[in-house]
Amino acid sequence: DAGVIQSPRHEVTEMGQEVTLRCKPISGHNSLFWYRQTMMRGLELLIYFNNNVPIDDSGMPEDRFSAKMPNASFSTLKIQPSEPRDSAVYFCASTPETGEAFFGQGTRLTVV
Amino acid sequence: QKEVEQNSGPLSVPEGAIASLNCTYSDRGSQSFFWYRQYSGKSPELIMFIYSNGDKEDGRFTAQLNKASQYVSLLIRDSQPSDSATYLCAVRSNSGYALNFGKGTSLLVTP
Numbered sequence: 001d002a003g004v005i006q007s008p009r010h011e012v013t014e015m016g017q018e019v020t021l022r023c024k025p026i027s028g029h030n031s032l033f034w035y036r037q038t039m040m041r042g043l044e045l046l047i048y049f050n051n052n053v054p055i056d057d058s059g060m061p062e063d064r065f066s067a068k069m070p071n072a073s074f075s076t077l078k079i080q081p082s083e084p085r086d087s088a089v090y091f092c093a094s095t096p097e098t099g100e101a102f103f104g105q106g107t108r109l110t111v112v
Numbered sequence: 113q114k115e116v117e118q119n120s121g122p123l124s125v126p127e128g129a130i131a132s133l134n135c136t137y138s139d140r141g142s143q144s145f146f147w148y149r150q151y152s153g154k155s156p157e158l159i160m161f162i163y164s165n166g167d168k169e170d171g172r173f174t175a176q177l178n179k180a181s182q183y184v185s186l187l188i189r190d191s192q193p194s195d196s197a198t199y200l201c202a203v204r205s206n207s208g209y210a211l212n213f214g215k216g217t218s219l220l221v222t223p
Contacts, residue, residue, distance in 0.1 A: 031209050033210065033211070035213075042213060042215035043156070043200065043213040043215075045210050045211070045212065048209060048210050050209055055209060055210075056208070056210060091156075093211075095209070095211075099204050099209070099211070100158050100161050101146070101156075101158070101202070102158065103155040103156050103157070105155050106155050
C-alpha cells in the first residue's frame with residue numbers, strides 16, 4: 001500500500017479564495033482524521049470520521065471549514081473563504097481498529 | 113479538555129547516551145499510548161505503542177507506562193545523531209477514536 005496520500009503538497013492562495021485539500025486513506029482503515037499543525041499550537045485535531053461518518057468536528061475552527069468523506073477511499077477538507085491565519089500544515093491520517101494513526105505527507109497551506 | 117503534556121526541550125544528549133522523553137496526560141480513561149517521531153518538514157511517523165502498565169521494548173526504544181501516575185515515557189538507548197527530531201506523545205481515550213497529541217519534545221543528539 002502506498003500509505004496515506006494527500007494533495008496538493010503545497011498550496012499558496014490569496015485571502016478570500018476557496019481551498020480544497022484531499023486525502024486518500026490506507027485501504028482497510030476505518031477511521032480518518034484531519035489535523036492542523038502550527039508551531040504555536042502543535043497538532044490540533046480538526047475532525048475525524050469512523051466508517052465514513054463524521055464523529056467529532058468540535059475541533060473545526062469555524063464555519064469556514066468543512067470536511068466530507070463520501071466513501072471509504074476519499075476525504076476533503078475545504079476552507080471557504082481562506083484567511084492568513086489558516087496558514088499551517090494540514091495532515092490527514094488513517095487508522096485501523098488498533099488505533100495507531102498513519103499520516104500522509106501533509107499539505108503546506110499559505111494564505112497571503 | 114483532555115491534555116497531553118510534554119516538555120518542549122530541546123533535550124540535548126551526547127551520542128551513545130540514553131535519551132529519556134516524558135509525557136503526562138489528564139484523561140484517566142485513556143487506554144492507548146503512542147510515540148511518534150517527526151523530522152523537520154516531515155510528517156509524524158509511528159515509533160511504538162503501549163497499552164499495558166510496565167515496559168515495552170522494541171530495538172533501541174523502550175516505552176514505559178504508569179497509568180496510576182498518568183505518565184508515559186520513551187527511552188532511546190545508544191542515541192544517534194539521526195535520532196535528532198521532535199518526539200510526539202499521543203493518547204487515545206477508551207471512549208473515542210481520536211488521538212490527542214502533546215506538542216512534542218525536541219531531541220538533539222550531539223556527535
